[in-house]
Amino acid sequence: MNKPLHQILIRPILTEKSVQSTQAKKYSFVVAMDATKIDIAHAVEKLFEKDNVKVESVNTMHVRGKERRNYVRRGRQPGRGMSPSWKKAVVTLTKDSPNIPLLEGA
Numbered sequence: 001m002n003k004p005l006h007q008i009l010i011r012p013i014l015t016e017k018s019v020q021s022t023q024a025k026k027y028s029f030v031v032a033m034d035a036t037k038i039d040i041a042h043a044v045e046k047l048f049e050k051d052n053v054k055v056e057s058v059n060t061m062h063v064r065g066k067e068r069r070n071y072v073r074r075g076r077q078p079g080r081g082m083s084p085s086w087k088k089a090v091v092t093l094t095k096d097s098p099n100i101p102l103l104e105g106a
Contacts, residue, residue: 008035008043013088025093027100031060033087040089054097059090 012018013028021028031040037058044055063086070079093099 003032003035003039005043005047008032008039009047022099025095025097025099027091027093029089029091031087031089033062033085035087035089037089040091044091048100051098051100053100054094055091056094056097057092059092061088062086063088 008031010030010032013030015028018026018028027044029040029044035043037060040058040060041055045053065083065085068081068083070081072078
């Protein structure tokens with residue numbers, strides 16, 4: 001894939017569970033829907049190459065969008081919509097690879 005890195009790795013996922021898994025050298029990212037595991041691994045290694053990060057494995061999953069409802073007063077119909085579907089990637093680093101300092105929990 002010939003996309004720029006910021007279009008493959010959209011943003012990191014920083015939740016309690018994902019920050020706790022950084023001790024096991026696992027990092028979660030929101031990625032492009034058409035990104036493959038190989039593209040994601042190359043993007044992580046290229047983005048953090050100054051830290052000598054090496055990727056061991058990449059696991060991906062599609063997260064389906066949820067239905068959202070907007071309740072409106074005074075007898076109007078409630079609005080309905082969907083939150084967007086997205087793709088999640090969990091990247092595991094090799095044992096000799098250092099942690100990514102930008103994504104460490106505070």
